[in-house]
Amino acid sequence: xxxxxxxxxSFPGSNGDHDALGALEHDLGIAVRRVDYRETDxxxxxxxxxxxxxxxxxxxxxGAIARFTPVMxxxxxxxxxxxxxxxxxxxxxxxxxxxxxxxxxxxxxxLKFHCFxxxxxxxxxxxxxxxxxxxxxxxxxxxxxxxxxxxxEEHRLAELERNGQIVARYCANDGxxxxxxxxxxxxxxxxxxxxxxxxVVGIMPHPERATNDLTGGADxxxxxxxxxxxxxxxAT
Amino acid sequence: MSEPAEAxxxxxxxxxxxxxxxxxxxxxxxxxxxLKSLSFEGTQRVRVGKLIRVEVSASSEIDALDQGTxxxxxxxxxxxxxxxxxxxxxxx
Numbered sequence: 001x002x003x004x005x006x007x008x009x010s011f012p013g014s015n016g017d018h019d020a021l022g023a024l025e026h027d028l029g030i031a032v033r034r035v036d037y038r039e040t041d042x043x044x045x046x047x048x049x050x051x052x053x054x055x056x057x058x059x060x061x062x063g064a065i066a067r068f069t070p071v072m073x074x075x076x077x078x079x080x081x082x083x084x085x086x087x088x089x090x091x092x093x094x095x096x097x098x099x100x101x102x103x104x105x106x107x108x109x110x111l112k113f114h115c116f117x118x119x120x121x122x123x124x125x126x127x128x129x130x131x132x133x134x135x136x137x138x139x140x141x142x143x144x145x146x147x148x149x150x151x152x153e154e155h156r157l158a159e160l161e162r163n164g165q166i167v168a169r170y171c172a173n174d175g176x177x178x179x180x181x182x183x184x185x186x187x188x189x190x191x192x193x194x195x196x197x198x199x200v201v202g203i204m205p206h207p208e209r210a211t212n213d214l215t216g217g218a219d220x221x222x223x224x225x226x227x228x229x230x231x232x233x234x235a236t
Numbered sequence: 237m238s239e240p241a242e243a244x245x246x247x248x249x250x251x252x253x254x255x256x257x258x259x260x261x262x263x264x265x266x267x268x269x270x271l272k273s274l275s276f277e278g279t280q281r282v283r284v285g286k287l288i289r290v291e292v293s294a295s296s297e298i299d300a301l302d303q304g305t306x307x308x309x310x311x312x313x314x315x316x317x318x319x320x321x322x323x324x325x326x327x328x
Contacts, residue, residue: 060312104314106259107262107263109260111262149260151316152316153316
């Protein structure tokens with residue numbers, strides 16, 4: 001087992017932090033620690049997860065206030081050093097608001113809170129978080145969000161496509177990327193993206209809530225396993 | 237000891253923040269269907285945004301507007317999905 005240590009940041013209002021800690025520690029089997037949002041040093045970590053939830057009660061916009069917490073400065077340095085960061089759901093929203101990832105989130109087109117299982121098509125396996133997967137893999141993961149419709153201007157969407165930054169899209173069970181499968185109304189069915197350097201990934205569905213068949217499925221663990229390879233590749 | 241003549245004036249900044257043209261506004265769509273079901277048949281389009289009032293001290297209207305604009309650019313609005321208009325009214 002590679003000796004890597006991951007951190008999960010708890011912001012005020014995070015509620016997926018314990019799911020992420022449990023998934024990484026018990027199902028993936030790596031060393032983890034909870035990172036308080038007031039911490040200013042992340043140098044002991046090989047990978048960082050920003051969990052789901054409702055940081056600062058989604059005041060103003062989802063993730064808009066968490067962006068100003070003390071931990072964000074060392075997180076920026078962590079990203080700048082090329083180390084792997086994964087933002088899940090609210091974590092994805094925070095990374096967008098902090099400009100560590102491009103784009104923004106809008107209300108789901110149904111206006112409803114979405115809480116169900118969904119399927120995504122993995123398009124890129126060259127990020128530390130998807131390195132255990134192959135392009136074309138279909139994962140079944142749960143979503144839990146009210147504002148999960150990814151939005152980016154058309155010319156910047158073309159840029160994402162060109163740079164291969166679209167990591168996963170909502171799809172039907174057979175992997176077909178259709179409008180029907182795009183329940184929240186994200187542009188181009190986007191479920192996950194990465195930055196240009198590919199070390200920062202944002203994903204709307206919850207891989208950390210699908211790490212054990214006892215709780216409905218373990219496809220999320222297939223994704224998280226990538227970090228075993230991803231963090232080590234990066235460290236060398 | 238005298239305070240600068242202009243300092244300490246209080247202003248209310250109003251930032252009107254709206255979804256940008258071309259950005260989906262499901263709240264606006266829902267309100268529009270509500271209005272239609274109340275027989276406001278002439279309703280053509282609804283966009284839902286937000287109004288944020290901030291009380292500041294500023295030396296002039298230009299200063300107040302400048303503060304409001306910077307607040308919008310840096311926090312109150314997200315330029316990817318929203319546009320804003322700032323106005324200021326003196327209250328003291």
